Amino acid sequence: MRRLEQRFNKGVVKYRLIEDGDKILIALSGGKDSLALLELLARRSRILKPKFTVIAVHVGMTNIPYQSDLEYLKGYSEDLGVPFVHYETFFDPSTDTRKSPCFLCSWTRRKALFDIAKRHGCNKIALGPRSVCTRSPTGRSSNNRQPYYGC
DSSP states (O other), rough: OOOHHHHHHHHHTTOOOTTTEEEEEEEESSSSHHHHHHHHHHHHHHHSSOOOEEEEEEEEETOOOOOOOOOHHHHHHTTTTTTTEEEEOOTTTTSSSTHHHHHHHHHHHHHHHHHHHHHHSSSSEOOOOSSOOOOOOOBBBBBBBEEEOOO
C-alpha cells in the first residue's frame, strides 16, 4: 500500500487533482479499487495542504439482485473518519429498449452520484477505475476509467 500511496500522492500533486476547499464524493462499491481509493483519499485529507473533505457514497439498485455488506462499508468509512451515505434507487429497463440494462443501471447510478454530490456540496467525484456498473455481459467496460470528475 505504501508504494501505491506514494504514486497516488505524486499524481495528486503533479496534476493538481485536489485543491484547497474541495469536497470530494467517493463512489464506494465495496470492491478493492473503491476501498483503496477511499483509504488513500482519507489519509491524504489529514495532510495540512491542500485542505479538503471526503464523503463516501454507496448507491444501491433495488431492482438488481446483489448484496453489499453495508455495515462493513459504513464501518470501514467511519473508521477512516469519512462520513458514509447509502442511497437506493432503481431503473426501469422498459423505458428505453434500445439501451442495455447495464447501460441504464450505470447511467442511473452516475446520475444519482451527481445528485448526491450536489446535495452534499461536493465539487468533485472520485471513481475507482471499475466503478458503477463497469462490466457488461460481454466483459467490456462501460465507463472511461478516469478516476476524477468535476461536478
